[in-house]
Amino acid sequence: MGASIFEFDEQKVKPGHRASFDLPISRDATGSLVHMPVRIVHGAEEGPVLLISAAVHGDEISGIEVVRRILAKVKARKLRGTLICVPIVNPYGFVAWSRYLPDRRDLNRSFPGREDGSLASRIAYMFRTRLMRRADFAIDLHSAAIHRYNLPQVRVSPDCTRASELARAFSPPIIMHSKLREGSMRGVAMDEGLEMILYEAGEALRFDDFSTRVGVNGIMRVMQEMDMIDLKPTKRKIIEPLESTRSLWLRSPRGGIAAIRTPSGRKVHLGQQVAVVRDPTSTEESIIKSPIEGIVIGHSRMGVVNRGDALLHIAQLGEPGIYLDPLTEERLSGAMLDEHEID
Structure with missing residues (x-):
């Protein structure tokens, strides 16, 4: 069945089309307007809405490249459903090569946020109310802290059945069944009724092609499992991920x-x-x-x-x-x- 128009930020995205949005966050110390970039691919056919986010910690840049490659691969006319991508959730940290916001707050410990709170709280509130509430499922992309490396892995709450199924479809080297943390995006997603998986791979401030390829391939497999896309058959065997608690x-x-x-x-x-x-x-x-x-x-x-x-x-x-x-x-x-x- 053909998709209907997707409305976002008081604008309409036609089926089979793309759109770019820059959500205003605030003005920085120089008076320049700071935006959160949002890229939407609205499929020609009806289907679920998948939210992909990266750089919640500004120095975790590998996820940005994952998002860029996903946007390059997904064709709106062949997509069933809608893809919402936020390549840089924390633009302040990104331009400063920093994990944190200017006030040293961790954005991923600031959810659910407040409309009149600190800068971190306001960004968390905007992301939760304007983006998370539009999605049926979400994938958040992270990497290790600076001077450390993470093996590509997916973290999922043991209480989330659908998320666990999609984590296995992602097929990373290992799935970590981990508890939700207070103040985290993944934690508040559960409160919002949105299931989410977290992809951890690579190192802060470094691009790692292996981690990028695992992330891109995993997301494409998740989209196939959600019946959003069709992947070409492959003779390559998909290795079952290890799992640990x-x-x-x-x-x-x-x-x-x-x-x-x-x-x-x-x-x-x-x-x-x-x-x-x-x-x-x-x-x-x-x-x-x-x-x-x-x-x-x-x-x-x-x-x-x-x-x-x-x-x-x-x-x-x-x-x-x-x-x-x-x-x-x-x-x-x-x-x-x-x-x-x-x-």
């Missing part, structure tokens, strides 16, 4: 020079050496061993570390209850936090 960070026991033995994507065994930290002025060194069976889903790119710095992020794959130390169970049972959020 718990993970932990391994930290440096001392300051020194770090060498990662098992980078992201490698499976590790209980007691396996995964990193070493050496004293730069002597032959002393500390060996770090994995306290669990799992797979490395993130690692530090820093060669020089201090005591307590995060080295490796490992997702549990093996049988629970067998660990090298009694603190491991407590660490695994905690919330799945990004490194910058961990004390």
Whole structure:
């Protein structure tokens, strides 16, 4: 059945057409108007509305390239439904090469937002009321913090059945079933009745073609699963993703020079050496061993570390209850936090 006109920001987008919008946020310190770019592809046929967002953290630029390639691939005349893309949710952080807004607030901890709140709160409110409420499903794109790398992975709430199905259709190397965080976009999406998956891949301020291709291919498979597009048959086997519900960070026991033995994507065994930290002025060194069976889903790119710095992020794959130390169970049972959020 042919689609009807899609109305957005008091404008009409005809079926089989594209439209570009720049939603005004505020004026910066110079008086220049700051916009949030929105790109809409409205299909010729009826179907669901998919929202894709990137750069909620301004320095996480890899998702921007994913969105750009998706917009280049999707043809409006062959699309069933509507694609709403927001390549840069946080333009302030993007131009400043920063994760945060000018007031140092984290936009992804500012939802649901307020119309008369802080800058972060106002942006969150606008995104929630003008974009999230238009969607049937959403995909938010992220990367690791600066000087760290994330293996391409999808995070989904274990309570979201449809999101879990679409996460498997995405087919990343691993799916992390993680709890929702207070103030996050994914958390407020649940309150709004909108299911969402979060794609994590690569490193802040860096483009990584592998992470980009996994993201683009995954989104296209999600769109096919949602019956929005038809993909050409392929002889390539789609690998079933690993799935995990718990993970932990391994930290440096001392300051020194770090060498990662098992980078992201490698499976590790209980007691396996995964990193070493050496004293730069002597032959002393500390060996770090994995306290669990799992797979490395993130690692530090820093060669020089201090005591307590995060080295490796490992997702549990093996049988629970067998660990090298009694603190491991407590660490695994905690919330799945990004490194910058961990004390």
